[in-house]
Amino acid sequence: xxxxxxxxxxxxxxxxxxxxxxxxxxxxxxxxxxxxxxxxxxxxxxxxxxxxxxxxxxxxxxxxxxxxxxxxxxxxxxxxxxxxxxxxxxxxxxxxxxxxxxxxxxxxxxxxxxxxxxxxxxxxxxxxxxxxxxxxxxxxxxxxxxxxxxxxxxxxxxxxxxxxxxxxxxxxxxxxxxxxxxxxxxxxxxxxxxxxxxxxxxxxxxxxxxxxxxxxxxxxxxxxx
Ligand SMILES: C[S@@+](CC[C@H](N)C(=O)[O-])C[C@H]1O[C@@H](n2cnc3c(N)ncnc32)[C@H](O)[C@@H]1O
Numbered sequence: 001x002x003x004x005x006x007x008x009x010x011x012x013x014x015x016x017x018x019x020x021x022x023x024x025x026x027x028x029x030x031x032x033x034x035x036x037x038x039x040x041x042x043x044x045x046x047x048x049x050x051x052x053x054x055x056x057x058x059x060x061x062x063x064x065x066x067x068x069x070x071x072x073x074x075x076x077x078x079x080x081x082x083x084x085x086x087x088x089x090x091x092x093x094x095x096x097x098x099x100x101x102x103x104x105x106x107x108x109x110x111x112x113x114x115x116x117x118x119x120x121x122x123x124x125x126x127x128x129x130x131x132x133x134x135x136x137x138x139x140x141x142x143x144x145x146x147x148x149x150x151x152x153x154x155x156x157x158x159x160x161x162x163x164x165x166x167x168x169x170x171x172x173x174x175x176x177x178x179x180x181x182x183x184x185x186x187x188x189x190x191x192x193x194x195x196x197x198x199x200x201x202x203x204x205x206x207x208x209x210x211x212x213x214x215x216x217x218x219x220x221x222x223x224x225x
Pocket of ligand 1: 022025026032041042047067070071072073076088090091093094114116117133134137139183
């Protein structure tokens with residue numbers, strides 16, 4: 001089997017050449033479902049930095065709604081749901097969503113297939129917690145502004161957004177993606193409208209592989225300015 005990261009880059013390159021930049025996700029998940037490929041980000045556990053973010057936070061999700069963007073196989077969504085949030089989780093890949101439901105048969109998470117770039121009308125402004133882990137970095141430059149804007153829009157009054165993404169040092173030579181890491185300015189760009197950055201940290205994610213990542217938290221005031 002080809003190296004999983006290289007396979008992802010090949011699939012993405014074909015999809016980009018065919019002007020269908022998100023089409024490769026479904027192909028990859030379907031191949032993995034058939035046992036013909038590996039999903040490189042399938043850790044079988046929630047993201048380490050999401051776990052770290054929740055530590056010392058005393059999260060109480062009862063009576064609140066959470067949204068997990070590009071949820072893949074559901075590990076982060078299940079983790080968030082365990083804090084009591086009414087948790088919605090979506091992915092552009094129908095196979096990923098089917099596999100997430102199969103992986104967690106007694107889940108309380110509301111999984112659905114949806115496109116971040118064209119989300120359901122009743123989602124913007126309706127979540128108390130939004131988790132964006134590694135999805136924006138998997139989209140090419142041409143879609144980035146729109147993807148960042150859509151993620152931010154989901155956060156309701158008094159809500160919080162958590163962003164996890166690989167760091168692109170602005171002076172570094174761009175590498176063939178995906179992933180296409182984010183610059184600090186791109187992370188700051190999540191602060192649109194009344195959404196404000198609370199913390200933007202560059203942290204070492206022990207991996208493997210060891211990676212520098214942004215771990216950022218944003219808040220929307222209860223009353224819009
Ligand atoms: C690199 S994976 C990260 C998965 C998961 N968030 C994690 O941290 O392990 C990116 C995920 O975003 C999904 N995705 C990509 N573009 C999307 C879009 N436009 N709308 C919804 N999901 C999308 C992919 O199918 C994939 O599951």
